[in-house]
Amino acid sequence: MSWFKRKDKGILTPTENKKEAPDGLWFKSPEGKIIHTRELKANAYVVPDEDYHVRIGSAEYFEILFDNNKFTELDANMSSADPLKFVDSKPYPDRIKATQKKVGLNDAVRSAHGKMNGLDITVACMDFAFIGGSMGSVVGEKIARAIDYSLQNNIPFMMISKSGGARMMEAGLSLMQMAKTSAKLALLSEKGIPYISLLTDPTTGGVTASYAMLGDFNISEPGALIGFAGPRIIRETIGKDLPKGFQSAEFVLDHGFLDFIVDRRNLKSRLTTLLTMLQ
Amino acid sequence: MLDFEKPIVDLEDKLSDMKKLAKESNVDVSQAVESLEVKISDLKKETYQNLTRWQIVQLSRHPDRPYTLDYIYAMTDDFVEIHGDRSVKDDKAMVGGFGTIAGETYMMIGQQKGRNTKQRQMRNFGMANPEGYRKALRLMKMAEKFNKPIITFIDTPGAFPGLEAEERGQGEAIARNLKEMFMLKVPVICIIIGEGASGGALGIGIGDKVLMLENTWYSVISPENCSTILWRSWEFKEQAAEALRLTGKDMKKLKLVDGIIKEPLGGAQTDLKWMANEVKKSIVKETKALNALSVEDRIAKRIDKFCQMGVVEE
Numbered sequence: 001m002s003w004f005k006r007k008d009k010g011i012l013t014p015t016e017n018k019k020e021a022p023d024g025l026w027f028k029s030p031e032g033k034i035i036h037t038r039e040l041k042a043n044a045y046v047v048p049d050e051d052y053h054v055r056i057g058s059a060e061y062f063e064i065l066f067d068n069n070k071f072t073e074l075d076a077n078m079s080s081a082d083p084l085k086f087v088d089s090k091p092y093p094d095r096i097k098a099t100q101k102k103v104g105l106n107d108a109v110r111s112a113h114g115k116m117n118g119l120d121i122t123v124a125c126m127d128f129a130f131i132g133g134s135m136g137s138v139v140g141e142k143i144a145r146a147i148d149y150s151l152q153n154n155i156p157f158m159m160i161s162k163s164g165g166a167r168m169m170e171a172g173l174s175l176m177q178m179a180k181t182s183a184k185l186a187l188l189s190e191k192g193i194p195y196i197s198l199l200t201d202p203t204t205g206g207v208t209a210s211y212a213m214l215g216d217f218n219i220s221e222p223g224a225l226i227g228f229a230g231p232r233i234i235r236e237t238i239g240k241d242l243p244k245g246f247q248s249a250e251f252v253l254d255h256g257f258l259d260f261i262v263d264r265r266n267l268k269s270r271l272t273t274l275l276t277m278l279q
Numbered sequence: 280m281l282d283f284e285k286p287i288v289d290l291e292d293k294l295s296d297m298k299k300l301a302k303e304s305n306v307d308v309s310q311a312v313e314s315l316e317v318k319i320s321d322l323k324k325e326t327y328q329n330l331t332r333w334q335i336v337q338l339s340r341h342p343d344r345p346y347t348l349d350y351i352y353a354m355t356d357d358f359v360e361i362h363g364d365r366s367v368k369d370d371k372a373m374v375g376g377f378g379t380i381a382g383e384t385y386m387m388i389g390q391q392k393g394r395n396t397k398q399r400q401m402r403n404f405g406m407a408n409p410e411g412y413r414k415a416l417r418l419m420k421m422a423e424k425f426n427k428p429i430i431t432f433i434d435t436p437g438a439f440p441g442l443e444a445e446e447r448g449q450g451e452a453i454a455r456n457l458k459e460m461f462m463l464k465v466p467v468i469c470i471i472i473g474e475g476a477s478g479g480a481l482g483i484g485i486g487d488k489v490l491m492l493e494n495t496w497y498s499v500i501s502p503e504n505c506s507t508i509l510w511r512s513w514e515f516k517e518q519a520a521e522a523l524r525l526t527g528k529d530m531k532k533l534k535l536v537d538g539i540i541k542e543p544l545g546g547a548q549t550d551l552k553w554m555a556n557e558v559k560k561s562i563v564k565e566t567k568a569l570n571a572l573s574v575e576d577r578i579a580k581r582i583d584k585f586c587q588m589g590v591v592e593e
Contacts, residue, residue: 075593083533083590084524088509137589144586166477166499168509171523172535175477175499176588179485182457183582189458206499208450209438209478214458228450228478229440237440247445257448 027054044264053221053264055201058110058125061160065123065268071114074122074149075142079106086169095131095169103129107138108163111146113155117272122150125160128202133163135207136170140177143211147184156194156275161212164230165205178210185214194278196271199226199249199258217259217274220249221267226258281337287326290319327544330494332520332529336502338494339473343548345555346405347374347389347432350472353555354562355379358387361421364414367447372403372439373411373483375418377427380559383566386422388415388483389432392473405474406439409452412482416456419463428466428566431483436501438479453482460485461582466569468562470540471495471527472547487581488565489535491527492558493542497535498525535588 027035029047040047044064045054063069079096086092100106108131111124124146126133143159150157166174188195197215199208201224208228212218220226227234227247235242245251252258262270280288294315301308330338338344351358355378362369375388390407393399407415415431422429438449460467460483469486475497491497500508502520507513524530527539540561547554569577 078591078593081590081592084522086522088522137591141589141591168500168505168523171498171500171525172530172533173589175481175497176535176585178454178478178481179457179585180588182454182485183461183585186458186461187582190462206478209453209482210457211454213448213451213454227445228438228453229445233440234442234445238442242442246442255446255448257451 029054044267046264051222051263053201053223055128055162057127057129057162058105058160061125062110062112062114062123064264065116065121065158065271066112066114067116067118071112071123074111074113075145076110077106078138078142080136080138080170083173084169084171086171088169092169099131103127105130107142108133108135108167109139109142111142111149113146113149113153116268116275119272119275120153120155121158121275122146122153122155123158123160126162126207128162128164131167133161133207134165134167134174135163135177136167136174137177139167140174140180143177143181144184147181147188150193151184151188151191154191154193156196156278157188158196158198158271159211159215160198160200161203161207162200163203163205163207163212165207175206178206181211182214185211189216194275196274198267199224199252201225201249204228204230213257215259218257220252220258220261221264222249222261224249226252281334281341283326283330283334283337287319287322290315290322294319323544327546331517332496332523332526333502333517335494335526336474336496336516336520338546339496341546341548342394344473345547345551346394347387347391347434347472349551350432350555350558351376351378351387351389353551354559355387356381361418362414364410364417366413367410370403370408370411370414371401372405372407372435373415375415377422380563383563384425384427385562385566386418386427386429387432388418388429389472390435390479390483392434403439405435406437407435407479407482408439408441408444409447409449412438412449412452412456415483416459419460419467423463423465426465428468428569429463430562431467431469431486433469433471433475433480433484433497434473435476435479436474437476438482453478456482457485461585462578464574464578466566466577467581468565468569470558470561471497471536472558474501476501485581485585487569487577487584488537490538490540490561490565491530491536492540492547492554493527494546495527496520496525497527497530498523 045056082093113122196217199220358378360376374391390405392405393402467486469489471491502516505519506515530536543550
């Protein structure tokens with residue numbers, strides 16, 4: 001009965017011979033389904049059978065949308081300044097640098113132009129991994145310039161939002177990015193260039209109250225959280241629990257603020273159909 | 280009375296006691312009265328000219344501070360209030376209508392707070408619902424139709440974060456206003472008269488000229504909420520106020536607003552008539568300058584101004 005007993009004590013494998021399972025090889029869905037990440041990727045990061053849409057970032061969306069993952073990135077090197085000298089638990093520039101190092105992104109949005117099933121398109125996509133996808137000067141400016149690119153080249157613009165809202169560490173500057181992006185979208189609208197706004201999980205705060213809700217087409221993915229105020233704040237304000245499904249994409253569609261909800265696996269083909277109709 | 284005003288009020292109480300005593304006892308205290316008056320005046324200057332950012336936030340919420348309708352009634356010769364968004368209801372937190380100043384008609388719109396408990400409830404503490412923003416936009420479009428300049432008065436702790444507000448698209452309502460206000464053919468002047476909190480303020484804040492009264496604040500979040508989120512406690516509001524750079528001076532320096540309207544010593548509530556006259560003078564002056572521009576130029580400049588906002592590194 002001693003077959004399970006360790007003969008030698010301690011870990012004897014030298015560190016250099018240590019074997020590690022590669023990180024993130026398997027993905028566990030909220031319902032407990034285990035799926036290989038290769039399979040997940042092949043399925044547009046949607047868990048098969050469950051239709052659960054995994055939160056993904058700009059790299060994944062670009063891969064899903066652009067033909068052969070070929071695109072030209074715009075303003076890739078833009079990053080945050082610190083005009084307010086903002087300090088909370090640590091100085092803002094330190095926070096930016098630490099986040100850049102940790103997540104390998106320069107800020108919370110990336111923009112690019114390329115072809116989607118042969119159609120020219122500019123896409124700006126937010127990354128939630130970068131300080132909650134918060135909108136500061138860089139996010140505002142990059143979106144504004146991406147819209148400029150669409151204006152100059154007369155090609156459709158698509159915004160993929162995923163954000164907790166404005167970036168507090170840029171205070172008033174962050175607030176005015178709502179204005180700036182809306183101004184550019186007004187110009188895009190005047191020119192009759194299509195604007196598709198994809199609101200993904202989660203889209204709240206100042207992002208909802210500006211570019212995310214200004215699409216010719218406001219669309220979303222199943223189950224995404226979309227709102228102006230966050231659920232916690234609303235719960236505190238009204239002093240009651242919120243109804244089930246409140247602020248879900250389905251709820252927002254029901255109340256008339258989304259044009260349609262699309263399964264991510266069909267996103268590219270649906271957009272292609274729609275944009276082709278508008279040509 | 281605000282906490283930092285206590286030393287002033289104490290001295291003022293002392294002064295009135297002294298005067299009363301002198302009257303009753305027939306003692307000549309004129310010298311003491313005079314020196315105390317000088318002391319009070321010095322202390323007032325000392326206090327109000329060196330306000331911390333948090334103290335300015337406090338003044339912006341002073342219970343006696345003039346609200347939108349106070350300014351409108353004090354400035355206009357005639358005013359016709361207009362209600363409703365033509366869709367859901369009349370939002371009492373957002374008021375508006377046509378008013379005349381020196382024979383010229385303006386569309387005046389603003390968030391409205393209440394003075395007592397009942398009014399505060401009716402006005403929802405100046406927190407508009409989506410129908411408030413849609414009412415504001417309806418009025419702006421009407422002003423455009425009749426070629427009248429638009430004045431907005433901003434004074435809100437934020438757009439209302441309620442269940443029905445979400446159902447009726449609070450985010451969409453504000454977003455639409457931002458976009459539509461850029462394209463308005465008439466001059467737009469926005470004046471922050473109290474609190475300018477976040478998207479709820481910006482929702483009526485896209486103007487050719489954006490002005491702040493001296494003791495007001497304008498930022499992406501209130502100092503209290505910022506403190507709660509970043510410091511995980513309500514207690515760091517003073518620090519948060521400093522960090523947010525939310526006063527008129529700060530915002531002007533950052534080129535996020537165009538100008539500051541001076542207030543009387545102690546704040547707008549100490550002299551509504553004087554204050555309203557200052558606001559009126561600014562409105563008349565700015566409108567005149569804006570009317571000199573062509574419609575196209577005005578819109579282009581408005582867009583360009585906001586597109587310049589932000590600081591990045593490349």
